[in-house]
Amino acid sequence: MKSDRGSTPAGPIDLWLIEDNPRYRKTIAGLMEHTGGIHCSQAMATCEEAIRLAESESPPQVILLDIGLPGMNGIQGIEVFKSLLPTTHIIILTIYDDNNKVLEAICAGASGYLLKDSPPEKIIESIQEVMAGGAPMNMQIAAKVLEMFREHYPKKSDYGLTEREKEILQHLVSGLTKQQIAGKLFLSFHTVNTHIKNIYTKLHVNTRSGAVSKVYKEKLL
Amino acid sequence: MKSDRGSTPAGPIDLWLIEDNPRYRKTIAGLMEHTGGIHCSQAMATCEEAIRLAESESPPQVILLDIGLPGMNGIQGIEVFKSLLPTTHIIILTIYDDNNKVLEAICAGASGYLLKDSPPEKIIESIQEVMAGGAPMNMQIAAKVLEMFREHYPKKSDYGLTEREKEILQHLVSGLTKQQIAGKLFLSFHTVNTHIKNIYTKLHVNTRSGAVSKVYKEKLL
DNA sequence: CACAAAATACCACGATCATGCGATTGTTTT
DNA sequence: AAAACAATCGCATGATCGTGGTATTTTGTG
Numbered sequence A, B: 001m002k003s004d005r006g007s008t009p010a011g012p013i014d015l016w017l018i019e020d021n022p023r024y025r026k027t028i029a030g031l032m033e034h035t036g037g038i039h040c041s042q043a044m045a046t047c048e049e050a051i052r053l054a055e056s057e058s059p060p061q062v063i064l065l066d067i068g069l070p071g072m073n074g075i076q077g078i079e080v081f082k083s084l085l086p087t088t089h090i091i092i093l094t095i096y097d098d099n100n101k102v103l104e105a106i107c108a109g110a111s112g113y114l115l116k117d118s119p120p121e122k123i124i125e126s127i128q129e130v131m132a133g134g135a136p137m138n139m140q141i142a143a144k145v146l147e148m149f150r151e152h153y154p155k156k157s158d159y160g161l162t163e164r165e166k167e168i169l170q171h172l173v174s175g176l177t178k179q180q181i182a183g184k185l186f187l188s189f190h191t192v193n194t195h196i197k198n199i200y201t202k203l204h205v206n207t208r209s210g211a212v213s214k215v216y217k218e219k220l221l
Numbered sequence C: 001c002a003c004a005a006a007a008t009a010c011c012a013c014g015a016t017c018a019t020g021c022g023a024t025t026g027t028t029t030t
Numbered sequence D: 001a002a003a004a005c006a007a008t009c010g011c012a013t014g015a016t017c018g019t020g021g022t023a024t025t026t027t028g029t030g
Helices: A022-033 A047-054 A074-084 A099-108 A120-131 A139-151 A163-173 A178-185 A189-203 A208-217 B022-033 B047-054 B074-084 B099-108 B120-131 B139-151 B163-173 B178-185 B189-203 B208-217
Strands: A013-018 A038-044 A062-065 A089-094 A112-115 B013-018 B038-044 B062-065 B089-094 B112-115
Touching (some): A013 A022, A038 A120, A062 A074, A062 A120, A089 A120, A099 A112, A099 A139, A099 B139, A112 A139, A139 B139, A163 A189, A178 A189, A189 A208, A208 B163, A208 B208, B013 B022, B022 B120, B038 B047, B038 B120, B062 B120, B074 B099, B099 B112, B099 B139, B112 B120, B112 B139, B163 B178, B163 B189, B189 B208
Parallel strands (some): A013 A062, A089 A112, B013 B038, B013 B062
């Protein structure tokens, strides 16, 4: 159940390691050599080196990538690798655990996010997991991701808008003027005016922008 | 490093199990009894029973919760427990792995999401992990969450707005008028007017609502 | 230094908005 | 039948907006 869905069915998993600290790089590379099923074919200190190599060497299946690198940082690196080596999985291995870095890395296309204090077995396990379609993360990171996730899916509040009001609010959101809305709904200008008036009252705002903002912030409609 | 941050420092972790299948319930309950550090003090078939018990018994530290339950389903259950037992961690243990269920459960406040085909050790591990501030998930689920995450954070487009323009756009978004913005930034009304004019040109809109909509739709700022 | 870009400021005018009223017609609930 | 709500339409007025200009100062880059 673990190694039966990689793009290369046979042989060890081909791994690249990008890490500027020589000592840590050697530690990890050494670790891989003593592990069955994974082969660290390249280890370098910068993304630039890796990009150069990507043009001659065959693409690895997994890249272990640091974020705090000289020159191009890991986040930027992800984006380059994503277009250069679209089949390669990228696992971030870093000391940074702040929300922004995690967010950026994930959005850039990282398949996993580990902290450097992870035990070696966790790292090995994560490489296998990512090959099996998983998304290995430190437990702190996972909790962070869920938390961020929750924030961006606030339960939609209800201001008691009627259907007609919602309809008009929608047109307001798309930037139409009162007259344009009236035209589109075959209503009098005055009716639209009244509806908007009522919408403002219900939403506790007094400008179009305020209403539109509220729609997005509170996931109305 | 695993059991040193629960709200109850001493003794085994107090667990409740809510699962309507009697056989599976017994399997899990039995598993816990043979495991050090966890005590399954209650096992029931429905959320309603658990809610009734929550009024007399002391709150558990963790609830293992199924989704497909008779009566109140697990998702609704989460919301009730979240307000009734705010300190209790909830781990979903279910057969459903579709995006919607996962999303709903997480947004409702689940701390973890496991599939029923998880090996018993994984379940034990997850209970300990959630007590240590983690968010245990099946690897498929984790991958799903990251994927959904990425979708809802589209790369922000760039219209070449200057810092000042972004600042003013932000105030526009919050519903302020030109004069209010001028006051807040200690600028002349005319300056704000000019900036907004330029913002409109750069965003290719010609109303406040259009601009605000664009900000949210394309994740500007 | 020179040149470009950004930020600042001003004016005027027609279009549009927000908001105060009041009113009629239906539908649903009680 | 009464009350409550939704949707429709009307008017007037002062505030605000969008857009066409022009112009000075500050800042950054070659």
